[in-house]
Amino acid sequence: MLVPGLIQRQSQSLVMTPQLRQAIALLQYTQLDLAQHLRQVCEANPLLILEHGDTAPEAAPSSEEFHDDDPDRFTTASDRPEAAAPLPSARDDLILQIRLSFPADEQDAALHLLDSLDESGRLPVSVADLVGDLRMEATRLEAIRQTLMYFEPVGLFARSLEECLAAQLRVRNRLDPAMQILLDNLDLLARRDWRRLREKCALEQDDLLEMLAEIQALDPRPGLTLPPPEPPIEPDLIVRPNGTGFRLTLNTRLLPKLRLDDTMRAQLNGGTGAGKALLACAAEATALIRALDSRKQSLLTVGRAIVQHQADFLRNGPSALRPLTMRDIAERTELHESTISRIVSNKYIDTPQGAVPLRLFFSTALTSEDGTSQSAHAIQHRLQALVSAEGDNVLSDDALTALLQKEGFSIQRRTVAKYREGLGIAKSSQRKRLRRTS
Template sequence: MLVPGLIQRQSQSLVMTPQLRQAIALLQYTQTDLAQHLRQVCETNPLLILEPDVSVPDALPASDEFHDDDPDHFTIAPDRPEAAAPPPSDRDDLVLQIRLSIPPDEQNAAFHLLDTLDETGRLTVSVTDLATALGMDASRLEEIRQILMHFEPAGLFARSLEECLAAQLRVRNRLDPAMQILLDNLDLLARRDWRKLREKCALDQEDLLDMLSEIQALDPHPGLSLPPPAPPIEPDLIVRANGSGFRLTFNTRLLPKLRFDDALRAQIDSHTDAGKTLLTYATEATALIRALQNRKQSLLTVGYAIVQHQAAFLRDGPAALRPLTMREIAERTELHESTISRIVSNKYIDTPQGTVPLKLFFSTALPSGDGTTQSAHAIQHRLQGLISAEGDDVLSDDALTALLQKEGFSIQRRTVAKYREGLGIAKSSQRKRLRRTS
């Protein structure tokens, strides 16, 4: 017979202290979010004073350098600010269409036209003035503008409402002579002078109503459908060439500096209620400053391990990316894999190849024909290169697969299709239509 009694058991559990929760939260903040968080903390903690970072790049102290036995020489300079590269373009779809359809030596002119659009998608500056500013022939710039007007969404880069609507109708193969006459007489349409419109278009009432329905379905301001510009990306780390190697720095440009209010701290007295309150604020402030230091050191440690592994990318670009997992970085840095995930999430690094997310450097390993492995990102970059250079002969997914396999990549068609879609590149049939329209 069982007799009721007390049984003692021992177990272990992880207690999340406020300091630990704060440290984990700081790891996940982006530069912008962290700066905003620090401002909010300083509003509630009287012992903390926020100062903008006004540090100036100076000579790198010898104590800040360390080298590895690896032939790739890296230097870490935790507190040296650097000039960050320009952020990525906000209108990726249009940029991609320009790269696919405009000759490389004329793409800068196309990008300049893109930057000149107003919020409705209209080009308000004359082509002649733009051509003069660019130092190119106005007739050629006009030819480029005509091509751009038929990109998706059609009607951008137009100089007038008539041009905008005509471009959309031309893409739909509906710009017949009668429709062109209607567009040439939009003033009559605005005045609702139906009799004159029927006479000029040589149409009966029913046909004219059909054409008006088509006009109403068009977008007079296609630029408004574009997504709003994304906020500029501020990198957390910056890597630059440094002699035969590279220098990694922590970007402090957006982060204000925290310091104690020494006069107020001198008034801390644990024997009074006010002093005890100040003591609590002092404890919180000390924990925050320590957590910020740990965050910076963790970012530098992980960033160093990543760029050391991906040194070939810094020199040669995305095609040179090597396979890498977070577990490998965790083993190198002696940090937990979950900590690595928090550190690299939504963090960016400014490199000689542009500003890229830290997660770009992590990808699975795919086998190649010579028995080695290739980064999935490197294959995606090669796939994008093949499509960008395809010219008038648009490559199907089968053709792309065959070319990649010929270059030594062990890849199947379904993977090629997945990578293509992930890169935001249309199917071959859609790309063919885009080129015919252009």
């Protein structure tokens, strides 16, 4: 028979103190968000003094150097960090997509097409007119243009309204034969000749009205809807070549500096109600300054691990990306995976390859026949290059798979199809039809 009694047990649990919650929150802030948060905190805490860059005393920036001959050694640099490039406007985002999607010998042509767009986002000159300037075969340049049409916003680089709308419908999987007939007869739509449109599309009135509603939901001039430049987002980290290695710098250009008001703190008297309130403010201020220092050290620690692992990318670009997971960095830095995720979220690093999000460096791995691993991002980059260079010989998913396998990648057709769709590349049948049309 059980007798009621007291039983004492021991258990462990993580207590989320206010200080811990604050430290976790700071990890997730972007530079602009953190600067705004610090201003709000200082308005509420009389013991905190906010010093901006033009009034704060000079201090050596947080910077570390990485050398190939000693990958575990970082030394503090005493010179000021280089200014970071502003990040990215809508045009900058298109340029980044071009850099990541095309091989080096095609990037200049893609950028020339970008510079040739009119204000509505269409290409006012034919590919044939540009061939002489770019010294590139017309079929190859046209393949580049076809790929560019599916960058965001979809429909840029089109040569006509019909082509612009067709691209947008294609990514929505709504470009069926009836819709194509409707696009081929936009003149009837402009004249509101509904009877002839119904006859040509072989549709009932209700079906035609549904299609017209879909057309109206599209953007006929995607160049005008490019969002205005976002407020400049400064990268948290800057990495630059330095001899045989790299210098990693914590970019604090936009962040104001915090310090305690020593004069007021010296006059604290905890005996009164006001004095106790000020003591609490002093404790909160000290905790915030410590949390900011912890954030800086965590960013440098994670950045150092990424730079060491992805040094080939810094030298050679996207095709040299190596597989990397949050767990890999967690093991190297002895930080928790959730902490790594918070640190890299919405953070950018300014590299010799341009300013890129830290999450770009994390990618799953595919194993090649010789047992080595290849980054999924690098494979996608190679897949994009194969499609861009296919010319009139449009490659099916089976053909792309065979080529990649011949290059040593252990990749299956379904993975190739998934990567192709993720890159916004149309099916081979659609690419063939587009080439015939062009």
